[in-house]
Amino acid sequence: MSPIHDLANQPLTAAPATAKKLEKLGIRRRFDFILHLPLRYEDETHLYPIASAPYGQAVLVEGEVLSQEIQFKPRRQLVVQIEDATATLILRFIHFYPSQQKQLAIGRRVRALGEVRRGFFGDEMVHPKCRDVLPGDGLATSLTPVYPTVAGLAQPVLRRMVQQELKAQPLFETLPPGMAEAERLIPFADAVSILHAPTPDYSVKQLTDPLLPAWQRLKFDELLAQQLSMRLAYRARRQGRAVAIRGDGRLSTPFLNGLPFALTRAQQKVLAEIHADMGAEHPMHRLLQGDVGSGKTVVAALAALAAIEAGFQVALMAPTEILAEQHYLKLSAWLAPLGVDVAWLSGSLRKKQKTDVLARIGDGTARLAVGTHALFQDTVQFAGLGLAIVDEQHRFGVGQRLALKDKGGEPHQLMMSATPIPRTLAMSFFADLDVSVIDELPPGRTPIVTKLINSGRREEIIAFVDKTCRQGQQVYWVCPLIEESETLQLQTAVDTHLQLGEDLPQWKVGLVHGRMKPAEKAAVMAAFAANELQVLVATTVIEVGVDVPNASLMVIEHGERMGLAQLHQLRGRVGRGSAKSVCVLMFETPLSELAKARLKVIYEHTDGFEIARQDLQIRGPGEFLGARQSGAPMLRFANLEEDIALLERARELAPLMLERWPEAVQRHLDRWLAGREHFLKA
Structure with missing residues (x-):
């Protein structure tokens, strides 16, 4: 490896106290100063x-x-x-x-x-x-850069450090010969010099224009590094060894015959993709995404049955106990009649119950284990794990997914998400996964009408709840918190439960929240599913997985406080039967601009993909991705909405570069990722 190449990852030589401050800025090696670009510029020329x-x-x-x-x-x-x-x-x-x-x-x-x-x-x-x-x-002979900094690190000191590295670092090209010219990109050294030390020819306005050639070059390089790292991760996974799993239909055929509905074309298509992956001798890493109510659980059940038919065990993991429990109850009802032993594992099980479940998983009696992060624990040993299914995968950290993967060598992995991923995000942050999309809803689903109502009109909403119950339908009433918060002053679910009991004495009102014991939650949900309760007051624990077709009205308090994905998930709990369904979003005034933007989107759209696209614009990829950001290299300069053309070129050129110029690939990744790609194997 050449000395020039080595400089990319040369460590800092700063004093420990200064190094600590620099680390907060993401500066861990000398070259990071080059990529620490100004926030703005001051014109003293x-x-x-x-x-x-x-x-x-x-x-x-x-x-x-x-x-x-x-x-x-x-x-x-x-x-x-x-x-x-x-x-x-x-x-x-x-x-x-x-x-x-x-x-x-x-x-x-x-x-x-x-x-x-x-x-x-x-x-x-x-x-x-x-x-x-x-x-x-x-x-001054150039505009003065103003850098992002932290307390105790003065702007002139940071500026001096950057200038020192600009002089010391050989800003060589990492792109293959001719690529920059072919893509009409300026040299990397020129781009860096323009942004760190612009001449008086540049105005402040020009330097903050995202179409400035210097910005375009750095954005392209960053997107290319991300695409290369994702492709390498994908290639590494494809080189892994896994057992080919092919079911014989002895369980899935009676299961399909017993369903009260036929699979949609979209479900059949994604199931064929999953079966093809499982039948290969390299591990499947497939993301199954579909809108709320599109039927992902049925597809997951059929994938699990194929693995069980082939003699393997399956683990299904969900982020919350209530969602994991919903999966357990639904899958038990479907699979137990077929003779499949389904085990339930959560952190709240009693010691004797847990010992029994662990023994059944360990000796292979339990063919399907459903649970929360309890499935990660060292005490959990599978006899022969062939398939790991992770629901709402973006809510798990990369380390947690790796821990489950390590339970069975190289099991096939199916990740599910009810938060649709916009195309640009899928091209960028999920380029290392195979993606299947269920892009149609089952027939018979009624469209949900969304209403925005000021919380001052509470009495009208109570009357609407009463009318809905008189028609034989049921109602969810969602509250964001279960305890008073001085800062948010949100009404608690407990108080709301008592208040609705007084306002609606003719109907039975239940309560479910995250701090109840699992048995209590299960009992309340079962009573609601059986129509023994007409109104269910709940926190956002019912966001995903709850399926009660007779519930046709959802009232969400403080809708302005919630994110778009959460509102869309909650709204998807109604509209599952044949009755006309309504979602009422109550809001408090005055509304912030962000809250207005969110409520406008959820009011105007029911398509999860369009909502997700607008959510990405409002929040940016970091928040949208949630836990995955600890694995995928995040973008500092490129903007997925603005820079779609650059992203598409980077996506096209990455495989070409991997094939023809592997040395350039390594140099480029050294410069841009600096060892941050270790989690990409998750």
């Missing part, structure tokens, strides 16, 4: 006469201090007046130090950088950046 300094932008002026005083009304502040040959200007400091008073003494000549605005006593700058002017002091 041009000096304005005070009289002609424009409003509404940061400008540099110079003058002599005429006066200085500390005012005490309306609050303590330092007010300084400076003058040049054209006019006077007030410099106002709400927070100041004795050193500033000394610097701005009468008669001193200073330069002030800030935004000029109209004040009560004339034009002024509030909290400008000031420095002394000595005879012969020239202007």
